[in-house]
Amino acid sequence: MSSYPVSPLAVTLPELCPVAGVKLASVQAGLRYTGRLDLSLMEFAPNTTVAGVFTKNKCPGAPIDWCRKILYRGKARGLLVNAGIANVFTGQAGFDAVKYSAQAAAKTINCTPEEIFVASTGVIGEQLPYQKIINYLPELYSKLASDQWKETAQAILTTDTFAKGFSLKTDIDNIPVTIQGIAKGSGMIAPDMATMLCFVTTDAKLPATVLQKLLNEKVKTTFNSITVDSDTSTSDTLLLFATGQTPNTEINDIDDPRLSNFSNALEKLLQELALLVIRDGEGVTKLIEIKVEGAVNNESAFKIGQSIGNSPLVKTAITGEDANWGRVVMAVGKAGEPADRDLLSVAIGNIWVAKQGEVLSDYDQDKVNKHMQEQVIKIKVNLNLGEGHAKIWSCNLTQGYIEINGSYLRS
Amino acid sequence: MSSYPVSPLAVTLPELCPVAGVKLASVQAGLRYTGRLDLSLMEFAPNTTVAGVFTKNKCPGAPIDWCRKILYRGKARGLLVNAGIANVFTGQAGFDAVKYSAQAAAKTINCTPEEIFVASTGVIGEQLPYQKIINYLPELYSKLASDQWKETAQAILTTDTFAKGFSLKTDIDNIPVTIQGIAKGSGMIAPDMATMLCFVTTDAKLPATVLQKLLNEKVKTTFNSITVDSDTSTSDTLLLFATGQTPNTEINDIDDPRLSNFSNALEKLLQELALLVIRDGEGVTKLIEIKVEGAVNNESAFKIGQSIGNSPLVKTAITGEDANWGRVVMAVGKAGEPADRDLLSVAIGNIWVAKQGEVLSDYDQDKVNKHMQEQVIKIKVNLNLGEGHAKIWSCNLTQGYIEINGSYLRS
Structure with missing residues (x-):
């Protein structure tokens, strides 16, 4: 977190509960910041589906390229996030950093690299010391637990002054499901297809195609409707993971009325997270x-x-x-x-x-x-x-x- | 002028010489500011031609509406400018203020109201006390002189911290002509078809159609290529008056090679004035x-x-x-x-x-x-x-x- 005073509009992080099928961990890797958590790993249960939206900036970071490349498969087993160095405008070396990190994380989790999503924020133009990240993977893996949400919400921050998360219970066809997410801002915020970093997970069982359509629709009135400074980040990433741990009915159409509670809850969650980002806009008082x-x-x-x-x-x-x-x-x-x-x-x-x-x-x-x-x-x-x-x-x-x-x- | 410290990028007002066919005067009318010049009148010789470009803001002030309405005639005998109240978003009363001021100025100068251009800058939404302006017209008229450039450059300022003007000698087909202008900034500056206030005069003899084409071309690389804060003013006005007092050859085509010196000089002058506006951007240090x-x-x-x-x-x-x-x-x-x-x-x-x-x-x-x-x-x-x-x-x-x-x- 930043050394600046906490935003006067800060909201206390609510209690974040376990989401079935999600385990997470964070460590102090000292990638750029020292004395704070800055590297996180999430592991998702097998058969987790994923949807994502990314910045429309024409000079995106290497992590964005990677996520875009693997997203069409709709499958995720892991997410690797670091704060402090954005891995943007780093050329082939930057892309290699992403690839080797994903490969190492895949080996750790026992999946394919194409099931590992990656995200980085921080300074532009600096090379990511990915070997350090790789060295921390065993420790991260050993610490994976379902109750590490608060730590991870803190670990992804850069100039943010408070941790941001939100959680909701809803249902799909009367089967209870949870949606829970964390986000970070807080400058270079004028999203165009997503914003900064936001990771949302749910235990619901939903095909990737349905998730993606839902996300495309809900991002418009939430993350794409906020602005801090009109500057669109090169790292904006919003990912939505569905672990499929609940026995809800299979839904294949976003207009299926049985999905409407979930759909509304997702919009509410994204809006709350988006407003938290604004509430931590750099220098904000209103x-x-x-x-x-x-x-x-x-x-x-x-x-x-x-x-x-x-x-x-x-x-x-x-x-x-x-x-x-x-x-x-x-x-x-x-x-x-x-x-x-x-x-x-x-x-x-x-x-x-x-x-x-x-x-x-x-x-x-x-x-x-x-x-x-x-x-x-x-x-x-x-x-x-x-x-x-x-x-x-x-x-x-x-x-x-x-x-x-x-x-x-x-x- | 503003009570803020003078911009560190300030440039001293150069000597501004008489331009044949132009007389001007300024007074302290106390329209909003007190203890400073805030109202100016320029009188142009008969047969003066005029060109203009204005803000593309969809909520322009009443003076913009007026100038646009009379510009097609290409004739000007007078210009009335006030600082402090922009006469923007003032409804029918604002338009009446312009009309009655122009009518009174026309009577004073002995021309038609459609030969009087008007410009106002300052706060938006306040009614212009036009009767006060009308009351000052006799004094302004009695003071008209060819050497009042410095005073007028000062009288048009709002939050500006220094007066802005530039002067050039050039020729049309070897006949010497003068181009001279004054401008004001200094916030709400992201022009789109002109900027803030800028009044340029020349003693050259040029048809209004030629002036207008020249101005449209030259504004692109000068005033339309500057930005202070991305906010486009509702009052942007750039007017170019040619008094026709020099015996230069008649030119009817902007591509006439005999016009090239004048054309280059005009671009140079507009660029210098535009850069002066940037140099006085609000809070500027670079x-x-x-x-x-x-x-x-x-x-x-x-x-x-x-x-x-x-x-x-x-x-x-x-x-x-x-x-x-x-x-x-x-x-x-x-x-x-x-x-x-x-x-x-x-x-x-x-x-x-x-x-x-x-x-x-x-x-x-x-x-x-x-x-x-x-x-x-x-x-x-x-x-x-x-x-x-x-x-x-x-x-x-x-x-x-x-x-x-x-x-x-x-x-």
Whole structure:
């Protein structure tokens, strides 16, 4: 974990229970950080299925290449994660590091390398000392246990200031199942097809194709709807493992009504984890919820929401606790999406401050100013053009962000 | 001018000479600021032609609507500018403010309202007290003089910390002509079709159609190639006035070789003014020059350059004087443009630090670190995919930016 003060928006890690078919362990490998856990292994029961979404950044790390290459098989037996070095822009040597680590982990777990998923975050451009990782595999394997969730949630962090996890019980056709995940942020966060690292496991029995379709759908309104700084990581990885340990009915279609509880629970879990990432955004002191309504379609609403959520001027206004709705108007306009200034309405803290292109002279300014002092700031815009809507979560931009990112290499 | 310390990248206002056919004046109208010049009038000789480019923000101010509406006529006799209140998102009342001001200025100058251009910058959403402006017109008119450039360069500023102007002598077919302009920044700067306020005048005789084509071309590599904070203003206005006081040959085609000196001089002038805006970016301490080469085409190179120039993580790394080329790689990748990680090369301060997807183990780190301490930081990327190239100018992101923009309404 980072040496920076814990985020004022931090949430205590809830109790994370065993998930049938998942064993995990973490060690202090000293890959870049010292005196903290930084290397983790998860082992999954045979026949575990897997789905994944990854960054759309065109310069992804070697671990992303590896995971993409093996994902189509839909099978997973292991996951190897390190924090501190991202193994990005490391050329052939970086790819070799992934391959040799996966081979060694496969030998340890007794499976094929193509069943070992890998993920790394941290500095870009440094070679991963993979021999060190390989040397720690026996220790990791000997420590594998079903109760090591808290340690692993801590081991995957980089500049994060608190560990992030969430757990839910749900059912598939009345058979109880568990979904549980851990995640890390906390800078370079503007996902496009997933974000940073997030590992979700369930004991449910679901084919990889169903898992993948579910994940593709649910990532849109969760991890892909958050932004910290508009910078899309080269390492974004979201993996969903289903160990198949529960005797639930076989489901082969994501629209099967017997899957709806699970589907809703997965969305809820991903949203909770995504919001935890925002709550630990670098330098964050405010969480921003942006609702866009009345856009020409949902895609347009999403782009407008992103434009507001990424605007440095909106984000700094919120830091200053100024209800500067004029900057919201600017951000709507700069999105390049259909917008008619003279139909545009803006609400702050659920109070309309401007309607149809003009400030409302009689809105309750005191109430709006009071809302700006809260930790969760709500912005709503209505384009009054159509039915398109979207919800985006962002955070404010503070001195802390500059401090953290202006001295990252030296820290 | 702002109460913030003068930018460390400030440039002293050069001597601005009279431009034949241009008279100007500024007064302290107390529209929002007190104790400083904030309202200006320019009068142009009869038959002055005009060209303009404006923000592409979909929520532009009333002055933009007005200028767009009258621009097609290509004729200008006056320009009325105020600082402090942007007259944006002010509904019908805002448009009336523009119309009545233009009508009053037209009466003062003895022309039609459609020959009066108007521009406003400052806070969004506040009504412009246009009657005050109208009341100051007689005083402004009585003060009109050809030597009031310095005062007017100061009068148009908002959060700027220094006045910006540039002047050039050139010729059209061997007849000497002058081009001279003033500009203001300095936040909400990511132009898309122009930027903030910039007023350029020349004594050359050129048809409005030629002026407009020239301006459209030259704005691309100058004002549209700079970015401070990725936020596109609702007030961006760049106007070019040609008073026709010199007896130069009539030119009707921008490709006429007799226009090439003028064309080059105009580009030079716009570039100098654009760089002055960057040099006064809010909280700036470093100017960043980004060269993109080897992209699939120029448009793609431009988008990649913007992605680097707007990345908060690149900008904060430069604040921290860290040669964090990994963040440059990330920013190339997130642009969404064609890029092959394994062909990508990155240079800092003209020293290649990474080539073809991998860090160079033997690059001169000391020299690169020394470059990072300079005021002008040079970043070059080569995609090695094609012939596309672009040049973008940006600035770093500092505590000062947060300070200025977190307290704007209260200052």
